[in-house]
Amino acid sequence: MSTNASYHHGNLPRTIISAALDAIAESGPSALSLRDLARQAGVSHAAPAHHFGDRAGLLTAVAVQGFGLLADALAEAQRQTGDFLEVGVAYVDFAVGHPAHFAVMFRPELYRADDPELIAAKARAGESLYRGAAPFAASESGADSQEAALAAWSLVHGFATLWLSGNLPAGLPADPGQAARGLASALFSGRG
Structure with missing residues (x-):
């Protein structure tokens, strides 16, 4: 009672x-x-x-909470290290640590995508990701920071999705953050 x-x-x-x-x-x-x-x-x-x-309202609340947690994790990684590689690792660690949030956050057909709290939480998470991508904007290739952030996000989001679904090849480190760090380092060594 x-x-x-x-x-x-x-x-x-x-x-x-x-x-x-x-x-x-x-x-x-x-x-x-x-x-x-x-x-x-x-x-x-x-x-x-x-x-x-309704169900969409509940899933909207789950997505809002998830994007808020993701924004906090990304901002903390940026604050602690200043290294964008570690922001990407924080993204993977978030996905693996919060798989239920992650399963909802990127499925806008499940929730109210026009919810003001959701829009604000997504923007905050996006800002944390995009802020760190500026060093990866390669002037010789013409990439801007938005393109660089999209490329980095695609890498870590794809890696996290593959990790969660068990579709990565054997032989990777058992820790997803360590595995993501190695993968991202191979692509982005010497930058950020």
Whole structure:
């Protein structure tokens, strides 16, 4: 009974998001059910809808949280090292450490892509990524920092996706950050 009382003090949305992340990690975002989450949380089936509206609203909250966490991780890597390679490693580490968030964040058909909080969180994450890409803008190739950031993002996002799906060849280091660092170093040695 005391856990239900805490829901009246603002903990229910956090509890529902946490349960959603567990369900997504287990079965993927397509299998997510508000009724099942309500049952797991021990609340009425209307409680999640009260806070999130519908499944898309809940997945929007998951994506907002994920982009916020990603932005924090990227900014911290940039702040600590100033090395864009480490920002890329932080991206991979985020994806591997938060696979349920990652499974939702880049699937705009699952959530409300026009949500203002989501737009702000995505922009913040993008700024953290793009800020570090400036040293990779190669004047001789005509690449600008946006192109460089897109290339770097494609590398780390693709690597993270392949890692999470188990589609990388054997023989890589067991630590995904170490493996990503080696891959990125091979392409970007001597820059950033």
